[in-house]
Amino acid sequence: MSVRVRFAPSPTGFLHIGSLRTALYNYLFAKHHGGSCILRIEDTDRTRFVEGAIEEQVSSLAWAGVTFDEGPHTGGNHGPYTQSERFDLYREYGMQLVQNGTAYYAFDTADELGAMRTRQQNAGIAPKYDRSAMRNQFTLGELETARLLAENASHVIRLKVPLQQDIRFNDLIRGEVVVNGREIDDQILLKSDGFPTYHLANVVDDHLMEITHVIRAEEWLPSTPKHIILYQAFGWEPPKFAHVPLLLNPDRSKMSKRHGDVMVKDFATKGFFPEALVNFVALCGWNPGTDQEFFSMQDLIDSFSLERVNKAGAVFDYQKLNWMNGEYLKKRNVHDLARELHPVLAGKGYQYIDEEFVANVIELVRERVAFLADVADFADYLFSDNLSSLTPEAQEVLAKLPTLNTALETFKHGLGTSLDSPESFKGLAQAAADAACVKQGALMKPLRLVLTHREVGADLFSTIKLIGIDRCVQRIESFIAG
């Protein structure tokens, strides 16, 4: 039987980085086994619906390279893939459970349930639906239940959890998990608005969509026994489960926006490469057991396995992500990068943004920055003749060299007859230093300042080559002119 996995987001907001990883692991597992990765929309909570959320999540996923074989936008033989479009199905299956005695009607109001919980908490016992004391099919009796139903009284359908029975399942990442039935709440399956809860919809859909492996976040682990009970109630074979560890804040709580960016789109706008983010996030909680640290999507597909997913949560290390992004910046094709950088440069109103030229600039400075967009600021003096103003420190450096103008004049005249190469420029600098009676080293910083208005940068002579002789001459002249 071929592998079928699903990623099942709710349309409640932007795609979280943790969700990206969960989706990625699903995708990798499916592709590794030649199976299918399915997208299913879990929009059964109408109160939390956010317009456009699914489109945003799907496009964030696509940006990262995670795509689906079946789903609301791609189609497939197991649709519809949006739960609100499967509304009738859940009622049908819920009723099936009522009929076979594994689920029941309950008529409690929110207030009654609230009161029950406070009572339980005050008594120091775990909050849990009290089947024998609340208003339901069992306490009310058949006739009263029928009467209430007939007059359309607001009601829900609850799972009748088999008490005193161990529920067990084998998690692919954690091994066997056992929970006693008495610990499990009589979960609501169908809400009073007729919509299913996650628990029912999820089980019904996973079965109908022939999902073979449920790979989801660890936060679902405690409710998995409910799902197992549901599979038993339906008489269905449950899929295999794998609960992946959480992504954590530095304080080890579940990763949230309090400590930094958590939405995939934020990483995208900050300028992270999708390949770098994917590479990094894949390694948060999984590793192939080798020293390899750079993986293309194909590499990940080839080597991914659930057995090598860790059990413990992983603190999301932004610093290491930055490093990885820099590594991708160093290895990516400069012409691709030049095209990607173009809108940024154009946006800043720079004049020298011809693709070939920009590619050369990127090649020259990429190892000094972590983000592609940083190139725009780091080397502004290459893209524009509108130089940033000299800092007081810079002016001090220039003032400390009394023979600076002599050196500059010499250098300028040399430029007029020089070969257009870094090596010739180096010779020029030596000559200029000689003329100014200083060592070449002492001239370097002032020369860089005059030409770029920056104290740091890439190799000066290669930089001069890119600025071009004419522009350098102009800059020297305008400096001397004061």
Add this chain to the structure above:
RNA sequence: GCACCGUUCGUCUAGGGGUUAGGACACCGCUCUUUCACAGCGGUAACACGGGUUCAAUUCCCGUACGGUGUACCA
């Protein structure tokens, strides 16, 4: 509170009954050097604790501690 899950350098992790406990990020130092980087080299730094089992435990078992998640007519 109760249930479940977890615990190797600061972080991500490899390993696994007998190892100088390995790698990466970060940090520190050195080399290179026209600056900043890169690169190269070197360094600091970890098996949560207590009991077992065993000739031997960081590794297996049981506790404890600590942490996380869950405990909704949310997913």
